[in-house]
Amino acid sequence: xxxxxxxxxxxxxxxxxxxxxxxxxxxxxxxxxxxxxxxxxxxxxxxxxxxxxxxxxxxxxxxxxxxxxxxxxxxxxxxxxxxxxxxxxxxxxxxxxxxxxxxxxxxxxxxxxxxxxxxxxxxxxxxxxxxxxxxxxxxxxxxxxxxxxxxxxxxxxx
Amino acid sequence: xxxxxxxxxxxxxxxxxxxxxxxxxxxxxxxxxxxxxxxxxxxxxxxxxxxxxxxxxxxxxxxxxxxxxxxxxxxxxxxxxxxxxxxxxxxxxxxxxxxxxxxxxxxxxxxxxxxxxxxxxxxxxxxxxxxxxxxxxxxxxxxxxxxxxxxxxxxxxx
Numbered sequence: 001x002x003x004x005x006x007x008x009x010x011x012x013x014x015x016x017x018x019x020x021x022x023x024x025x026x027x028x029x030x031x032x033x034x035x036x037x038x039x040x041x042x043x044x045x046x047x048x049x050x051x052x053x054x055x056x057x058x059x060x061x062x063x064x065x066x067x068x069x070x071x072x073x074x075x076x077x078x079x080x081x082x083x084x085x086x087x088x089x090x091x092x093x094x095x096x097x098x099x100x101x102x103x104x105x106x107x108x109x110x111x112x113x114x115x116x117x118x119x120x121x122x123x124x125x126x127x128x129x130x131x132x133x134x135x136x137x138x139x140x141x142x143x144x145x146x147x148x149x150x151x152x153x154x155x156x157x158x
Numbered sequence: 159x160x161x162x163x164x165x166x167x168x169x170x171x172x173x174x175x176x177x178x179x180x181x182x183x184x185x186x187x188x189x190x191x192x193x194x195x196x197x198x199x200x201x202x203x204x205x206x207x208x209x210x211x212x213x214x215x216x217x218x219x220x221x222x223x224x225x226x227x228x229x230x231x232x233x234x235x236x237x238x239x240x241x242x243x244x245x246x247x248x249x250x251x252x253x254x255x256x257x258x259x260x261x262x263x264x265x266x267x268x269x270x271x272x273x274x275x276x277x278x279x280x281x282x283x284x285x286x287x288x289x290x291x292x293x294x295x296x297x298x299x300x301x302x303x304x305x306x307x308x309x310x311x312x313x314x315x316x
Contacts, residue, residue, distance in 0.1 A: 006284065008222050008253045044245075046254060049231040051244035055303020058295050063167050073207040079201055086209030088200075088288040090244060096204060097168045097286045099220055101259070109184045126164065128255045130246040131306070134302055135259060136294030137216050144292055145213020 012126035013049075014042035014112070015061065016118045023067070026120055028078045036117035037107070040127055047112040050130075053137040058133035059106055059116070064126040075079035089145065100125075101134060170284035171207075172200035172270070173220065180226070184278055186236045195265070196277035198285055205270040208288075216263055216291035217274070223256035238308040248301065249283045258283075261291060273292040 021028050021070055040061060042050065054060070075092040076084045081155040104116040114130075116119060175197040178184050198219060199210065211217070233250040234242045247251055262274035272288075283290060 007172060008168045008224075008255075008256075008284070010168060012164060013254050015248075028272075035205060039221075044186075046231065046246075049245040049247075049254070051232055051242075051247060052262055052304045053244055053247040055307075056247065057301035059301060060259060062255075062259070066166075073204065083277075084209075086211055087207040088204075089207075089209060089211040089214065089290055091289060095172050095287060096207070098166075099168075099287050100256075101218060101220070101289060111227060118287060126166070128166075129253060129257050131249060132247055132303065132305065133295060133300070134249075134305060136297060136300065137291060138297075139294060142291070142294065143213060143215035145290065146210045147290065147292060149213075 002124055006128055010128050013129065014040060014065070014127045016119060016123065016125040016127060017041055018055055018121055018123045018125070020119075020122050023074070023122065026122070034118045036119050037115065037117050040130065042112040042116040042127075044112050047137075050109065050114070053106070053132070054113070056132045057113070058104055059132055060131040061102045061104055062129040062131075063100045063121055063125060064128060065093040065095070065100050066120060066124045066126055068093040068098050070094060070144045071096050071098075078084065079147060085146050091126060098130065168190070168286050170286065171204055171288070172198060173264075174277060174279045174281065174283040174285060175199055176279055176281045176283070178235045178277075178280050181280065186279070192276045194277050195273065195275050196271040198274060198288065200270040202270050206275045208267065208270065208272070209265070211272070211290070212267055214264055218271070218289040218291055219259070219260045219262055219285060220271055220287040220289075221258045221279055222286060223251040223253070223258050224284055224297045225250040225280060226256050228252060229254050229256075237305060243304055257286065
C-alpha cells in the first residue's frame with residue numbers, strides 16, 4: 001500500500017476556450033445537452049503530443065475545477081433536489097481532487113489548438129490531459145442508479 | 159487565460175488492489191482484454207462519498223501512473239511498432255501529467271472498498287477520483303484513427 005499523504009503535483013497542459021464565463025450559463029441537471037463549441041489550447045511546446053489526433057472523433061478531456069473551493073462528501077446536485085448522493089456517485093465539482101472529465105467531439109485542429117464540440121467547462125479552465133476515446137460500454141449493459149431514477153421521476157412530473 | 163505555471167496538488171483518495179505486481183503482467187496492445195478483478199480501497203474517512211454508488215454498473219477511475227518517470231511527446235506504443243503517435247492521441251503512461259483513466263465494472267461494495275472487474279492498474283496504484291459512468295458515445299459515431307488502422311493491419315497479418 002502506498003503512502004496516503006503522498007502528494008502529486010500537476011501542471012496545466014493548456015486551457016479551455018469556451019463560450020461560458022459563468023457557471024450559471026452551463027446547462028446542468030436533467031436533459032442537459034452539451035453542444036457548445038470551443039477550443040482546447042495547448043502550450044505550444046506540447047504541440048507534438050497531438051500528432052495523429054485528427055483521426056479520432058471523440059476525446060476525453062481531464063481538467064481542473066479551478067473555481068470550486070473545498071469538497072463535500074454527500075452533496076445535493078442539480079439533477080436531484082430530493083436527496084443528496086455521494087460525491088463519487090455524482091459529477092459534483094466539489095471533489096477531494098477537483099478533476100473534471102468531459103467527452104468532446106473533435107471538429108478540427110489548428111496547430112496546438114483543437115476545435116471541439118460539447119464543452120461544459122468555463123472559459124479559461126486548466127486542462128490536465130487529453131486522451132483518445134477508444135470504446136464505449138454498450139447501452140444495454142449500463143445501469144445508471146439514482147441518475148436514472150431522478151430522470152424518471154422528473155418525466156412523470158412532466 | 160490562466161497562469162500556465164499554476165500547479166495543482168492532488169492527494170490519493172485511496173489505492174487499487176490488483177493481481178498485477180509488474181507492468182509486464184498487464185494485457186496491453188492489440189486485443190487486450192481487461193477482465194481482472196480487483197478492489198478500489200478508499201481512505202476510511204471518505205467512505206460517505208460512496209453513498210448510492212451501488213446503483214451504477216460502471217465507473218470511471220482516475221489514477222496516477224506512479225511508476226512512470228517523465229514524459230515523451232511522441233512515444234512508440236505496444237499497439238503499433240511501426241510508427242510513433244502523439245502522447246495525447248495514445249494511452250502511453252509517460253504523459254505530462256501522469257493520470258490514468260480506466261472504466262471498470264462495479265461488482266459490489268464492502269464499506270470503503272469497491273469490488274470491480276476490469277482493472278488494468280498495478281497493485282498499490284494511487285486513486286485520484288471515482289465518477290459514475292453515465293453515457294456512451296454510440297459505436298457508429300466513433301472514429302478510432304491510428305488505433306483502428308493498427309488493429310486492421312495486425313488482423314491482415316494474421
